Amino acid sequence: MAAQDLLRIEGLRTSFRTSAGLVRAVDGIDLSVKRGQTLGIVGESGCGKSMLSLSIMRLVPPPGRITEGRVLLEGRDLLTLSTAEMRQVRGGQIAMIFQEPMTSLNPVHSVGKQITEAMRVHSPGSSAGQLRDEAIAALKRVRIPSPERRFDEYPHQLSGGMRQRVMIAMALACRPRLLIADEPTTALDVTVQAQILDLLRELQAETGMSIILITHDLGVVAEMADEIAVLYAGKVAERAPSRALFEDPQHPYTLGLLGSVPRLDEERDRLLAIDGSVPPPFAFPSGCRFHPRCPFSIGPCTTAQPPLRELAAGHEAACIRAPIETSLSLEDAA
Known part of the structure; x- marks a missing residue:
C-alpha cells in the first residue's frame, strides 16, 4: 500500500447465488482512499455502489458473500478478521451513514439511546452518565440545537435534515478514521443538502477522517470529492482526480x-x-x-x-x- 492510502480495495468480488444463476454484484474492483481525502463513487442505480460499501463493512446480506479480493485498512485485511474483530472495526475505525435517515433510525428508541448503543460497544468501561455526555457532545458537533432535549426525543419528532444529522452523529461518535456516506443527501431539499455537505466538510477538516461518498448526484460529488470512481455493472469504468474527470x-x-x-x-x-x-x-x-x-x-x-x-x-x-x-x-x- 502507498503510505498515503488509508484503505485499499484489491480485486474485490461479491456474488449472490440465485435461481437465475450467479449474480456478480461487485466484480473485481480496485480502489484506494487516501488519508484525509474524499473518494466519490458515482453511477446509476444498480451499478453496485451500495453493495461495494456493504462489502467493505462485511455486511453483505445472505445469500451474498465476498468470494475474492482484499480490503486493506492501513495494511490490515478486513476480510481475514474474525466476527468479533470486525465488530470492533465497525463504528470504531470505519463508520457508515446508511441511505434514507427516515427509515435507518429505529422509531421505538430515543435518539440518545441509538447513539450511545454504538459507543457502549467501543467504550465498555464508560458509565451511563459518561455515555450521555459524549452523545450530547456528538449532537453538538453536528450542529443540532438544544442537544440535551434532542437526546431524549424520538426520530418521528425530528425533521429529515435533523435525522440525517443524528445519523452523522452516530457514525462519528467513536471518531472513525473512515466514513462511508451512502447517498447522504437523498430525500432532502436543496438547502438542507447544502447544510449536510458543509457539515461533512467541516467535520473532515476537524478530525482528518477520510470519506467515501456514494451518490448518483454529480453536483454533490463535484463539490465534495478529491477523486472519483465511476461504477457501471459492478466494475470501475473510470477513475480520476475530480477536476480531471469533469x-x-x-x-x-x-x-x-x-x-x-x-x-x-x-x-x-x-x-x-x-x-x-x-x-x-x-x-x-x-x-x-x-x-x-x-x-x-x-x-x-x-x-x-x-x-x-x-x-x-x-x-x-x-x-x-x-x-x-x-x-x-x-x-x-x-
Missing part, C-alpha cells in the same frame, strides 16, 4: 452521465439521455458491459472486457476507444 472524461458512460446534467454555459433544447438501462447482474453482456448502450461501440467491444488503462497521471478508463476526443459527446457519436 474536464476530460475518457469513458463513454462518464460522457453520458455528464451530458445528462444541465449546464448554465450551454444552450440545449433537451438534455442528453443514455439509451437503455443498466443490465441486471445475472445477464451482463459479453465484452464491455456498456457496449449495448454505447454509440462509440465497435466489434471488439462485444467480445473482450477492457481493463482499466492509465491514460494520464492518476486517470484510468476501461475503454478500448480511449483516449476519446473531449469535444465529442454521445450525441455526436450517435
Whole structure:
C-alpha cells in the first residue's frame, strides 16, 4: 500500500447465488482512499455502489458473500478478521451513514439511546452518565440545537435534515478514521443538502477522517470529492482526480452521465439521455458491459472486457476507444 492510502480495495468480488444463476454484484474492483481525502463513487442505480460499501463493512446480506479480493485498512485485511474483530472495526475505525435517515433510525428508541448503543460497544468501561455526555457532545458537533432535549426525543419528532444529522452523529461518535456516506443527501431539499455537505466538510477538516461518498448526484460529488470512481455493472469504468474527470472524461458512460446534467454555459433544447438501462447482474453482456448502450461501440467491444488503462497521471478508463476526443459527446457519436 502507498503510505498515503488509508484503505485499499484489491480485486474485490461479491456474488449472490440465485435461481437465475450467479449474480456478480461487485466484480473485481480496485480502489484506494487516501488519508484525509474524499473518494466519490458515482453511477446509476444498480451499478453496485451500495453493495461495494456493504462489502467493505462485511455486511453483505445472505445469500451474498465476498468470494475474492482484499480490503486493506492501513495494511490490515478486513476480510481475514474474525466476527468479533470486525465488530470492533465497525463504528470504531470505519463508520457508515446508511441511505434514507427516515427509515435507518429505529422509531421505538430515543435518539440518545441509538447513539450511545454504538459507543457502549467501543467504550465498555464508560458509565451511563459518561455515555450521555459524549452523545450530547456528538449532537453538538453536528450542529443540532438544544442537544440535551434532542437526546431524549424520538426520530418521528425530528425533521429529515435533523435525522440525517443524528445519523452523522452516530457514525462519528467513536471518531472513525473512515466514513462511508451512502447517498447522504437523498430525500432532502436543496438547502438542507447544502447544510449536510458543509457539515461533512467541516467535520473532515476537524478530525482528518477520510470519506467515501456514494451518490448518483454529480453536483454533490463535484463539490465534495478529491477523486472519483465511476461504477457501471459492478466494475470501475473510470477513475480520476475530480477536476480531471469533469474536464476530460475518457469513458463513454462518464460522457453520458455528464451530458445528462444541465449546464448554465450551454444552450440545449433537451438534455442528453443514455439509451437503455443498466443490465441486471445475472445477464451482463459479453465484452464491455456498456457496449449495448454505447454509440462509440465497435466489434471488439462485444467480445473482450477492457481493463482499466492509465491514460494520464492518476486517470484510468476501461475503454478500448480511449483516449476519446473531449469535444465529442454521445450525441455526436450517435
